[in-house]
Amino acid sequence: MSTIVVTKLPAVVVQPSETVTTAGKAILSMFGKPLITLPSTVLYVFDHPIHEPVETVRKGFSQALFHYYPLAGRLACDDNNDIHIDCTGEGVTFVAASADCTIKELMIMCDRKDAVPVQEQLAEDYPMESCSHGDPLVMMQVTSFRCGGFVVGVTWNHGVADGFGIGRFVQTVGELARGLPTPSVIPVLPLQSSVLQVVPPPCTLAVYQAVFQFPPSQLVGSNITIPAGLVHRIRFGGRRDGRPPSCTLFEAVAAVLWRCRTRVVMSDPEAPAIIVFTANSRKHMGIDDGYYGNCTTIHMAIEKSSVVANACIMDLVGLINRAKEQIPEHFKNGGNDTTMAMLQAIEGFSGGRAGYENVLSITSWRNIGFEDADFGSGKTARVMTYVRALLVPHCVVCLPCKWEQGARVMSRCVTAQHADALLQEITTL
Incomplete structure (x- = not known):
């Protein structure tokens, strides 16, 4: 097989599983503000099946957003033109997809030097490859493969989280999807940390x-x-x-x-x-x-x-x-x-x-945690990006x-x- 066909269903909005009554404004650190237009993507590859991967991941995603509720908000500017996150709970983009090949066939294609067009089909992206204030801060796509394996593609606004941070978030999605009652690592919200x-x-x-x-x-x-x-x-x-x-x-x-x-x-x-x-x-x-x-x-x-x-x-x-x-x-x-x-x-x-x-x-x-994501069938077979x-x-x-x-x-x-x-x-x- 030399190419891959990915069929996507229309995108839906996933909101936090519970309303956060204390939500307000999350301040971006000086480390994040230069990156607010920059998207980044990570592709988690799992070669062992789980029951209903799309719905399992979607449910864990919604539950994780309750703990990471700023990620369900939107960028905004205050009266001083300072950029922050309005914790509106508007939600994030979620896409269900299916591919016409197996995970091992995908890996063969991704071993080629020109694999980027293949990988780009496995995640949602921002218009013009740039983030704007009205865009969701996170987008997730779950692609099911003929062998039962699946790929979770996560694209996020790099201004609101670095790789270590988004890795922690996806670990939490996996933990809650597996039935854990709370995250193993309690997230420290941007409005609470001395890093600000x-x-x-x-x-x-x-x-x-x-x-x-x-x-x-x-x-x-x-x-x-x-x-x-x-x-x-x-x-x-x-x-x-x-x-x-x-x-x-x-x-x-x-x-x-x-x-x-x-x-x-x-x-x-x-x-x-x-x-x-x-x-x-x-x-x-x-x-x-x-x-x-x-x-x-x-x-x-x-x-x-x-x-x-x-x-x-x-x-x-x-x-x-x-x-x-x-x-x-x-x-x-x-x-x-x-x-x-x-x-x-x-x-x-x-x-x-x-x-x-x-x-x-x-x-x-x-060593930043991407490899530790687990939605119920074990840790990743591969972590990729483009x-x-x-x-x-x-x-x-x-x-x-x-x-x-x-x-x-x-x-x-x-x-x-x-x-x-x-x-x-x-x-x-």
Whole structure:
């Protein structure tokens, strides 16, 4: 099978299972406000059936919205033009769908580099791929497959929740769908959390302004697999002595992508090659894990493109690791000399703004809870996404599929003319 036909029923509105009498206004954190027009999508793949998956998930969805009632509201502006959530209880979009193939056939199609059109059928989307004030904050689609498996596609306004937060929400949907009386983790509402008083570190804002503000390029979506053997070689160096790995899987994958993409797209050896990554900063801020609003900061490593293109992978791993180690310092003094020196390097080369060739942004979806969703037939067989046409070249390191080895990366980080060359670079490592 080379394609998939998904038949969708008309969308319906799902409201909280009970009325929240104390609902009012939920304030967005400073971390979320820059993201209020940005949608994001996660696809949860389950290969074992449950009884009436559409109705089971819909019921759990409604019950979860009672506990996460701001997500059933709408964005609004107050008299000072400050954006917040009106907790109106209007509800969210829910779509029931069916596909003409099995989950395993779907996985074969999703292993292709051009899998994005297939994946896009498994979730609802906002008009023009942008969120507006009148739109629901969450949309959910449940697609049933011929084998009895199903896919839960969740699209949300990234301004109201980060990946960790939406992962907690979907875990709650699953828990309540399975019959649990209350969520295992009590959500911390945006209007109750001290994160609202915390301003993102100045270096995070400076990095955002320096590397996320250039004209868009026609980037193409693609699925990339970093071979398991390559990942193991980087992490263990061929050792079989049982000692712990020398780096994380994220560091290994990020280093591979950074070097390979730099070799493909950059021609000026003196130009800065920048890798940008996000981090869940709850623990650095003393924020409860039940907080589901945005609490993600931006960090980076930078070197001359000639250095990145010719470096040993382990040297690049070291650069990325050092950037991660600096994260706690960002919350102690608002930044550090290393970050400011990086920004000065960008300023000196390009007048303060990086371009398409210079920047690679990477987000890891490992260890943020997506894999823990369970609607009654066990945890996910795979978690997927499709990377949207953002301004910045971007990759998402996803969870491994239960049927495969290696690291799966969903990417939109090169133009069409560089897509094949990037894959070739990875295969030659």
